[in-house]
Amino acid sequence: MRKTIDACGLSCPEPVLLLKQDIDDAEEIELHVDNQASVNNCCRFARSKGFCVSVGGGGGKYTLTLTKG
Amino acid sequence: MDTRKLNKFTSCGGCTAKLPQGMLREAVSHIPHFSDPNLLVGFDTSDDGAVYKLTDDLAIINTLDFFPPMVNDPYLFGKIAAANALSDIYAMGGEVVSALNIVCFPEDEDPAILAEILRGGAEKVLEAGGVLCGGHSINDKEPKYGLSVTGTVHPDKIMHNNRCMIGDRIILTKPLGVGMITASYKAGAATEESYRQATGSMEKLNKYAFETAKQYRIHSCTDVTGFGFLGHLNEMATAEYSIHVEAGKVLYFKEAERLAAEYLMTGGGAKNRRFLQDKVDLQGLTMPMEEILFDPQTSGGLLLSVHKDDADALLADLNSHERSCCMVGEVIQREAGSIIVTA
Numbered sequence: 001m002r003k004t005i006d007a008c009g010l011s012c013p014e015p016v017l018l019l020k021q022d023i024d025d026a027e028e029i030e031l032h033v034d035n036q037a038s039v040n041n042c043c044r045f046a047r048s049k050g051f052c053v054s055v056g057g058g059g060g061k062y063t064l065t066l067t068k069g
Numbered sequence: 070m071d072t073r074k075l076n077k078f079t080s081c082g083g084c085t086a087k088l089p090q091g092m093l094r095e096a097v098s099h100i101p102h103f104s105d106p107n108l109l110v111g112f113d114t115s116d117d118g119a120v121y122k123l124t125d126d127l128a129i130i131n132t133l134d135f136f137p138p139m140v141n142d143p144y145l146f147g148k149i150a151a152a153n154a155l156s157d158i159y160a161m162g163g164e165v166v167s168a169l170n171i172v173c174f175p176e177d178e179d180p181a182i183l184a185e186i187l188r189g190g191a192e193k194v195l196e197a198g199g200v201l202c203g204g205h206s207i208n209d210k211e212p213k214y215g216l217s218v219t220g221t222v223h224p225d226k227i228m229h230n231n232r233c234m235i236g237d238r239i240i241l242t243k244p245l246g247v248g249m250i251t252a253s254y255k256a257g258a259a260t261e262e263s264y265r266q267a268t269g270s271m272e273k274l275n276k277y278a279f280e281t282a283k284q285y286r287i288h289s290c291t292d293v294t295g296f297g298f299l300g301h302l303n304e305m306a307t308a309e310y311s312i313h314v315e316a317g318k319v320l321y322f323k324e325a326e327r328l329a330a331e332y333l334m335t336g337g338g339a340k341n342r343r344f345l346q347d348k349v350d351l352q353g354l355t356m357p358m359e360e361i362l363f364d365p366q367t368s369g370g371l372l373l374s375v376h377k378d379d380a381d382a383l384l385a386d387l388n389s390h391e392r393s394c395c396m397v398g399e400v401i402q403r404e405a406g407s408i409i410v411t412a
Binding site: 011012013014016017020035036037038040041044045048 | 249252253256258328331332333334335336337338339340342343
């Protein structure tokens with residue numbers, strides 16, 4: 001199942017909390033965040049759950065593509 | 070009084086809202102250099118407050134600190150913000166003389182909320198033995214509060230942050246983890262109990278710890294705020310010595326460990342990790358422990374570098390009322406990393 005999460009405007013730990021709600025049921029997640037710290041923390045969390053992560057965007061708009069590895 | 074939540078205004082409160090350390094250094098490096106023989110402590114060493122000598126036996130300490138709320142209760146926010154601002158005076162070895170309010174507040178909000186913030190702050194200035202004598206306020210969508218504080222110190226008794234002696238022991242006077250706990254509590258992910266522990270610690274003045282510490286041979290002192298335990302410890306290290314920390318001896322609020330294990334860190338913690346990654350050598354720590362050491366603290370404790378022969382007595386003295394202080398490591402011969410942390 002593919003899921004899209006918009007966590008723009010939220011600061012940590014809220015993007016990770018949003019991701020946590022969906023990560024166990026999803027095969028692929030597209031996550032939007034707007035700061036580097038959220039990119040870092042969400043990437044680390046997703047990898048700990050066995051997802052491969054690719055990060056796109058920049059300049060305050062990032063898209064993380066999480067794929068179950 | 071309206072109990073609307075203060076936190077609704079802000080995404081990133083307390084010392085977590087600090088600009089990244091690297092960005093600040095770069096920006097400050099471009100301002101003109103001031104040379105005045107009476108300026109005893111300025112920008113150069115990232116110390117806690119500026120110290121200016123007035124006479125041979127009197128110097129003034131100037132410091133200011135303000136930030137957006139990290140708690141919902143305006144009175145508690147006022148107390149924490151003031152305790153945090155006043156702390157820099159103690160970290161420089163001084164005494165509080167006077168303080169001015171720094172206020173940003175939305176003009177269409179309930180003035181009773183502002184009154185509560187100011188009441189909390191004023192009570193802390195009173196407790197510090199200082200006098201609150203004015204301030205400045207700005208209309209702003211996001212509330213912010215803090216103090217500009219003036220203190221005094223004898224020029225020979227200034228507590229620099231980087232005059233540790235090899236062999237000194239390092240003592241931390243408040244448990245870590247308040248950044249993660251307050252941010253997670255706001256998001257509904259931390260318990261009421263740990264939130265109460267964290268805010269109780271944040272509103273406590275560092276005055277008492279310093280008054281105890283100054284009876285011993287203290288060589289250096291700073292306080293732990295937004296750059297976290299490792300960030301402020303890194304400011305204590307120099308090219309002459311490194312600091313070895315035993316992570317197992319560091320006190321922290323227990324729930325912080327669970328939050329870190331669930332990746333519920335703050336943005337400030339991630340910034341601190343990025344800035345410090347090539348300066349600190351973390352050897353065999355668990356992931357949650359690393360995060361606790363990077364966690365930004367609001368109104369954190371003092372880091373004291375004390376003569377090794379005084380360290381046990383000072384720690385016992387500090388912990389005579391409640392066990393909130395810990396001896397975390399020692400100052401060693403310079404190694405490759407400024408800070409070496411072992412499990």
